[in-house]
Amino acid sequence: MAGTIQQRPVRDEHTVGELVGQATEQISRLARQEVALAKEELAEKGRRAGVGGGMLGAAGAFGYAGLLALAATGIAALDLVLPLWAAALIITGVLFAIAGVLALTGRGQLRRATPPKPERTLGSVKADVEEIKGRAHR
Template structure:
């Protein structure tokens, strides 16, 4: 528990309560604008990284798709040695559809679990500011 000995005595600055409230209001307003600028800068940085990563993943997807086509053609040719061509092609198609269904289900589950993008530093900073303001208001 704190006592009056824990805090320095108030200074007499000669300013009225109205002036002090006005200054506090201006400081809080300035602080909130700074926090919003921080959040905006943080989200812009995350957006740039997301865009670059998405572009690279898209390029990898294109090359992976072409490679998958080559693997499918190779599998059909190999199975054609044992089965008729139509059956080999059908078997490869069914396997590819099953893999696609499994990937889609897992992907959908991951997207559902994803948390929304948030400016974490700005949120933490605002919480710290609010706690500091509450603490000072109690004094």
């Protein structure tokens, strides 16, 4: 049997080094995906906060205009010219109504945007950790 060559049996199993390499690559990919998801979620919340802040700014501007109109109404009322102060009072009421609607809408937008933490991403990371723990115990 001097001419026979012994062959190693082919294994389907991976070495520990290969398994560690695969695990490292998978964990790295998972971490990158979670970071991308967190960035996307925070950008969405930032846009919503921007809209809410803009609406609150507009509410402030309309509120200021309302105060000016209210002052004009007071002056017109002292003048006792009914059509003038009535018109000024109507405009004042409309401006305050607009300011109120904008303030309530803007506040609602800000509440949905805060706190600025990526809640869906945190839930996804927790689920990933539980999955890894579950596989480690098998």
